[in-house]
Amino acid sequence: MNTDEVYSKVEATLDVDIKGATERFCGNKDLFLMCLKRFAEEPTFGELKKTIQRGDYEGAFEQAHTLKGVCANMGLISLLESVSGITEILRSKSYDGLKEEFEKTEKLYSDTVNKIKELIN
């Protein structure tokens, strides 16, 4: 598959604002795909999970925040919304519904990551 073919498939398969993301990458589709692949490989989400499990909510907030930024830049719409939800709970320091919100996000994240891995080898 060439770049354009993969690119179209990504657009069709993922909940992604591909137009916005491409603009952010200054039209560099290869770089966008490379970063998407990297996103699927990066340990950030795993780190977030670990910090929450540890009860290190401050660390978790930083991880969530970083993840949120990356999702925003990559244009991963639903994942961004979901991660934002975690960020807000962590910021409020009430931690109400954190577990549920995290489980929901984790599912969405692994779903997204699996799709990316299938699309880009």
Added chain:
Amino acid sequence: MSEGKKIILIVDDSFINRQMLCNILNDEYNTIQAENGAEALEILREHGERISAVLLDVITPIMNGYRFLEERQKDKVLSNIPVIATTINDPHIAEIETLKRGATDFIQKPYNPTVVRQRVENIIKLRETAAFVNTVEHDALTGFYNREAFYAHARRYIDANSEKDFDFIAMDLNDFKIVNDMFGENVGDELLKCWSKIIENDIAKNGMCGRISGDVFAVVMPGHREYSEELFEGYIEKLNRFDLNFTLKVKFGIYHVEDKSLPLSLMCDRALLAIKAIKDDFRKTFSYYDESLKEKLWNEQELTNTMRNALKTGQFHVYLQPKYDLYNNTVSGAEALVRWIHPEKGFMPPITFIPLFEKNGFITELDMYVCDKVCQIIRSWIDEGIEPVPVSINVSRVDIYNPALIETINKCVKKYDIPVKYLHIEITETSYTENSMQLKDVVLMLRKEGYHIEMDDFGSGYSSLNMLNDIPVDTLKLDMGFLKKGERTGRDETVMSFVVSLAKKLSLSVIAEGVEKKDEAEFLRSLGCDYAQGYLYSKPVPVDEFNKDFVKTKRPFKGIEEKEKTDFKDVDSEALNDILDTSDFNKIFDSSAAVSALMEYDGKDIYIKRTTKDFRNFMNEITGKTGPLFKLREYMSEKAFDCFKDCFEKARKDGHRFDIILPFSENVEKKTYIRFKAKILSKTGDKYEFMADVEDADKFTDEKGEIIFNGEVRRCEN
């Protein structure tokens, strides 16, 4: 990295975010990436101001953005590099906090490439403009406003506080040029920095300060205060903690600002005028401006306006003051001195116009006028069949800079067709402290033409010992002035006796000036001083009178003896050691600012006999050893010593001076080249005594280690 592009540092723990920013900026900038604050700080410290801007993700592990900003603020250079914080579009993130800690702007995620580029461009432009304004307004060394900026800001300060009174204080660091000369510009710069801190923290605590020129600073202070010597001496004392082994002096001039509409430059002129009034008065550190000073300035202006006409119309007269041979009371020469007989003001003392002419450069014309007149006088003696005595003319320190000096003197000599031996040239030691290289060149050329050189005011400056090694003069002139201040003390006499014996050992004649009393003449005679000049014998007199009294009366005439300079006669070593062992001598020698030593050479080794403090420090640095140094040979290779021997042998036979660069690399921790500038003084049996100035020869070495030096220097390798 491509050349010429500005560098942006991107700090973000996310690889993806960094890639995006690089991708956005790569067309226009070079980018460097850091994963966290600690890494970023390291990069910043390495590249410093070459980095044009930093894009910083506020939340990064290891050192977050806030801590990074705090660390950066601590460093003066780094805090000037603008930081753009990048953050998620999130109203809760404490943007204010980031701003407070020094971020200059924000970019939000998700990135908008156009916005990112625009922000970066803006911030760089802003910084460059700010930096430009900064360099234009501020003096790089001290951070003070420079003259123009100071005037402008002080103007606003005064205008904004029109109900207040103000004092304008100018401060002049005396002898700063000498500090630069003796200790190098780096030390001079450090000194200025130290002084600027004192001004900022002590003097101008609630005022405004600026650097007017090299060593002149100024402050504007609210209020009209009465100041005291103690106050200013306190500041000077603080400055002297900058340990130079050299007493620093500062003069303060105060203008109580009466007329606030006066341009700041004129306020400054008035404060400077107040300094000028006490410039030569060592007892005073400060003075106020008053109207009489303005009058003095007007007088000076009037003299300046009329001086050229005065020269044309013959108002300047050459007077001659005889120099006496102390042994047989005969006239052995004369010094030509200029007098201005003004048609209205009458006889004007030289002090009223010579300093002014030195300042406005007219002295060169006047000196050359005197030179012409003196040659004419000598010609007239020859024409009348009288054996002339040599007449010395004064060459001002200003003349040293005149490239046509020697040519002009030569022209006068040719014009009247007189033998050069009758024209002596007096130069002052201050010329040496101001520009030693130039003076050396001029003296060497004058001597080459056959002129006899007299060093005026010897011992008055700071570099007397250096100068003797550096400048080949024939005669030293000592001013008796310091013997007259109060009682004659043992120390002064020792200084006199030291200088006279030193001169003798250097085969130089000594003329004592300002001799007024018989017992002074006796004392000089007892020291072995050759010649004297002063009111005891005669004041300066018009040429006719000189002719009548000293030429036409049949007194025997004798010129100043040319000392023979082939090899050394043995000197009485005991007498010599008597002088050298006096504690006064040690004190004088030790406190000399020269890096000098008195050494002895016996053909087998070089022994160090006396050293200045700076010499000891210098050698300890080179050899890595502390304590006394006795034999120099230990620090020299066989070859280097042979080279030294060879040079010494040549100098012994001819000129008595040598200038050599030698490697000091065996048995020492640090390989280095040292320059020896030496002068052989005396011989006792097989031992020769010589005085040497030493210096690190690194500055004569280029990148390849080749020695580059224009002077007469011998090079020798291990």
